[in-house]
Amino acid sequence: MSPRASRGRRRERLPRAERVAEIMRVAREVFCDKGYAQASTAQIAAQVGVVEGTLYRYFPSKRQLLVGVIEAFYESIFADYEQQLQGVRGTWNRLRFLIWKHLSVLHGDPAMCRLIIHELRPSPQYRQSSVYKLNQLYTQRTLAIVKEGIARGEFEAQVPLRIVRDMIFGCAEHHSWAYLRGEGRFSPDEAADAITNLIYRGLARAGADKAATVAGSVQRLERAVQRLEGLRTPGRQRRGAAKC
Secondary structure, three states, rough: OOOHHHHHHHHHHHOHHHHHHHHHHHHHHHHHHHHOOOEEEEEEEEEHHOHHHHHHHHHHOOOHHHHHHHHHHHHHHHHHHHHHHHHOOHHHEEEEEEEEOOOOOHHOHHHHHHHHHHHOOOOOOOOOOOOHHHHHHHHHHHHHHHHHHHHHOOOOOOHHHHHHHHHHHHHHHHHHHHHHHHHHOOOHHHHHHHHHHHHHHHHHHHOHHHHHHHHHHOOOOOOOHHHHOOOOOOOHHOOOOOOO
């Protein structure tokens, strides 16, 4: 038996979970590099080191493989959301954190975000898909903070939550659209400050906006001081890892 054939047989003996993880890792690289239309399951299988038929034992179609890759992407984003958010106090700061987190995902992994926006969302089956449900969970975290602001009396009681959601995420995607196409650049920090201020002030009850403005100014001053001292905030340390 040749060394190459021996390696192939050893790879076939991988446990199912490891094999699936390896296929998705390679598929993500190929999808991001070539785009969904130009990527082929034959190429993915070859890079994994298995025949194409083996790939279909785990993922019946290229579309289902793409869905699996994007599901794993969402789960990686969710992994540290709650833990990070626990250390953030105040409605303005919590809202700003989640807006910044979304912008950082767009900034950190534009290729994955393009796959979601261009390949999955336009599909007629999107609203019945697992990715749609994950996206709902994703946006509901931000709306939960808006509801907290209502409960605290910071925001008006009659807030159109769906419109607020569309304003936040639509604005973020529109602002980053050129960057997602590979043109220009944008700052997640600056954009998060601007969007948060606009949303908060638009929702705030009389008197609440002033307190939030002060809180936001203090946060920005603290970040500036940390930069001058050569420190890095926890959010900045993680930003490069958020990666869509």
